[in-house]
Amino acid sequence: MEMTRLGDLRVPRIGLGCMGMSTAYGTRDDAASTTAIHRALDLGMTMLDTADVYGNGHGERLIGEAVRGRRDEAIIATKVGNLGRAAAPRKVDGRPEHITAGCDASLGRLGVEAIDLYYLHRVDPDVPIEETVGAMARLVEAGKVRHLGLSEAGPDTIRRAAATHPIAALQSEWSLWSRDVEGGIIQTCRDLGIGFVAYAPLGRGFLTGTIPDVDSLITEDRRRDHPRFAPDNIARNLPLIDVLRDVADRHMATPAQIAIAWVLSRGPDVVTIPGAKQPRWVVENVGAIDLGLSAEDLAALEAAFAPGAASGSRYPEKQMGALGI
Known part of the structure; x- marks a missing residue:
């Protein structure tokens, strides 16, 4: 596994996104998910990403x-501050007391003494970022957290946070069809020596080429609420998959592997965490590490997936409004 650094934290360039094991994408299967986590550790995908x-x-x-019995192999990343879609009246909570209590609760559920990478999941507009990160910094001082991160933050917030305490990583969505971070956000991270963790590199599964229409998703799947998966939008987005397939065929690879390889091509400071809750998908995803995309491949992908090429926003309107970018 190719390695890089998020600040002072050494990590694999492909980790494992674990959100879908618990929420959003259909039913849970704890046995399969546990096997997938073990397979990821075996293959060097040792950064496991979750949230409270x-x-x-x-x-x-x-x-x-x-990870019980394998704690030394795992880099555990979790998050605090996002209260979920059903929460009311607050959707996010960056108050110091919430951060402190949230960390203790996460440590208890994880059964570990320290969290390797602790993210602020969403920026709270009602709490100065200095106060939130200050509370997170005290967790580092107490030995409960080793490194700090932010998720879905804009350049000004990133700079203010980094002035309060070193920030190892920014985690935001980045994929062929979600390129909002290009420009100011990624450049700010590079100016400050902050690593970047790209979530949803597979476009919530769409870029695998296995979702032909919204009816292929079960009723409980939250992607049914996402604009890009609405019937009209998904029909307009499907031709993008043809370009992915063409590139994949040249490499005897899958569309998913090409999508991940494209994210990795953005720079050696970029890490990605494709989600998988089946061991076979873990194995498929890790295969992207050996793919070298040619100038011809990159040009074809750039032409098809220019910023704004996807039809529909990446989140529903209310969730888009909660992003701090």
């Missing part, structure tokens, strides 16, 4: 059980 809000703590408990 995933399955109302289920994601952290699942990882805690899965």
Whole structure:
């Protein structure tokens, strides 16, 4: 596995996104998810990414059980501050007391003494970022957290946070069809020596080429609420998959592997965490590490997936409004 650094934290360039094991994408299968986590560790995909809000703590408990006896192999990343879609009246909470209590709760569910990478999941517009990160910094001082990160933050917030305490990583969506971070956000990270963790590199599964229409998703799948998966939009987005397939065929690879390889091509400071809750998908995803995309490949992908090429926004309107970018 190719390695890089998020600040002072050495990590694999492909980790494992664990959100779908607990929420959003259909039914849970803890046995398969646990096997997928073990397979990821075996293959060097040792960064496991979750959050306290995933399955109302289920994601952290699942990882805690899965890494028991293998804790030294795993880099555990979790998040605090996002209260979930059903929360009211607050959707996010960056108050110091919430950060402190949230960390203790996460440690208990994970069954570990320290969290390797602790993210602020969403920026709270009602709390100065200095106060939130200050509370997170005190967790580092107490030995409960080793490195700090932000998720879905804009350049000004990133700079203010980094002036309060070193920030190892920014995690935001980045894929062929979600390129909002290009320009100011990624450049700010590079100016400050902050690594970048790209979530949803497979476009929530669409870029695998296995979702021909919204009816192929079960009723409980939250992607049914996402604009890009609406019937009219998904029909307009499907031709993008043809370009991915063409590039994949040249490499005897899958569309998913090409999508991941494209994210990795953005720079050696970029890490990605494709989600997988089946061992076979873990194996498929890790195969992207050996793919070298040619100038011809990159040009074809750039022509098809220019910024704004996807039809529909990446989140529903209310969730888009909660992003701090």
